[in-house]
Amino acid sequence: MKVWLIGAYGIVSTTAMVGAKALERGIVDKTGLVSELPPFKKISEYVPLKFEFGGHDIRPLPTAYDAIMEHWESNRHFDREILDAVGDELKKIKACKGTALNCGEGIRELGRVETLEDEGLTLREIVDRIEKDIKGFADDETVVINVASTEPLPKFSEKYHTTIEGFEEMLDNDVKEYATASMLYAYVALKLGLPYGNFTPSVGSSLPALKQLAEEKGVPHAGNDGKTGETLVKTTLAPMFAYRNLKILGWMSYNILGDYDGKVLSHRENKESKVISKDKVLEKIMGYSPYTITEIEYFPSLVDNKTAFDFIHFQGFLGTKMKFYFIWDGIDAIVAAPLILDIARFLLFAKKKGISGVVKEMAFFFKSPMETDVINTHEQFVMLKDWFEKLAEV
Incomplete structure (x- = not known):
């Protein structure tokens, strides 16, 4: 082909x-x-x-x-x-x-x-x-x-x-x-x-x-x-909370990347559609909108290594609040x-x-x-x- x-x-x-x-x-x-x-x-x-x-x-x-x-x-x-x-x-x-x-x-x-x-x-x-x-x-x-x-x-x-x-x-x-x-x-x-x-x-x-x-x-x-990295993990992991009837209170995603992609996304107007794309997935999976922070920042020395730090605040049985963290460190290409x-x-x-x-x-x-x-x-x-x-x- x-x-x-x-x-x-x-x-x-x-x-x-x-x-x-x-x-x-x-x-x-x-x-x-x-x-x-x-x-x-x-x-x-x-x-x-x-x-x-x-x-x-x-x-x-x-x-x-x-x-x-x-x-x-x-x-x-x-x-x-x-x-x-x-x-x-x-x-x-x-x-x-x-x-x-x-x-x-x-x-x-x-x-x-x-x-x-x-x-x-x-x-x-x-x-x-x-x-x-x-x-x-x-x-x-x-x-x-x-x-x-x-x-x-x-x-x-x-x-x-x-x-x-x-x-x-x-x-x-x-x-x-x-x-x-x-x-x-x-x-x-x-x-x-x-x-x-x-x-x-x-x-x-x-x-x-x-x-x-x-x-x-x-x-x-x-x-x-x-869907290649941090959002792949998010859309795979978020259903676990839904299956167990655990309430996601907030989800913070902080992404850093270099290379040409990062350089272009360092501009607010280019970044906007990317943030929207990454942010909407939780609402569609959970059926409600947790508090979210999604950041994408240019970090030149990483070149094509994309690193994401995710923090999830969730509520379980008896109203108890708990936390989950993960780091995605992948080579984008x-x-x-x-x-x-x-x-x-x-x-x-x-x-x-x-x-x-x-x-x-x-x-x-x-x-x-x-x-x-x-x-x-x-x-x-x-x-x-x-x-x-x-x-x-x-």
Whole structure:
């Protein structure tokens, strides 16, 4: 299969590329891949573990190899022998110039960036360029996944965002204030009939207009915001309190991270959608809203190590108050990269089975899944498994 990555030179994207190529060569095992668990063994009949990559990025690096070398030198997040074994293949992957329209000032702090809007293009011209790039790569087994930096919350418009006709009018009239990069990429992918996954908290394909487009084009899509670390633990642990009828009084989450992700999220406007995504899960699981503190702070020396300190204050029998603490210390690219491959495989499987619109059964992979309030990790996994097994039998 082919995977077109938005944010192709980021550490998650390039680590996914290394992992995919290493899997093809048989030099690493399949640990971390959900799609390789026993309930999903039939997926290889539809989507073998063989990948080709392309994408968009705003950093003008020569190839994906140059990008992963930059990340690896800072993080040393896997054995150098693996990179050396697949390096020649990453040297063949070159991202096209992308857009960062209305993605916030934090994007400019990534260093030298080159964007389509810097060329003075209109919205229609930007999407035409994106479409040309993707069409030059894509075939019938291509999936588009957004792994770019988090955008600020968009300025919502009833006129431009609720119907596909309104969205097209926004493009034709070049109304840039209501457009963001993620919705433009999602629009092009769905218009081309390509499954789309949004691994970020950005709006992506969640606009009513783009959901309509996906249905009209018969395309599956899923999102939002990959569930990889502290929120994965939270949505796995919180149900325990619900099952035991213990009342959560308050939950504090303090997240520190470095790398480009942390740099962008150090800006309030970019951070806002991420905090909302992380914060809403407790209410959906518990059925009430405990007092919460969710902080995300940039800590440069951590680079891609994301550390979260969580404090839970809860009430038990006889009104007694107690405490629970945990620390999550993970390497973000290592926990996220295999999910990129999983999401791509499940979306292509869905397309081959004739599924269109939001694939809510893929909620297991996301903090803020579309079209479902099922946030409990255990229930999400059962939902994914049952959905797959039913379709695989058809």
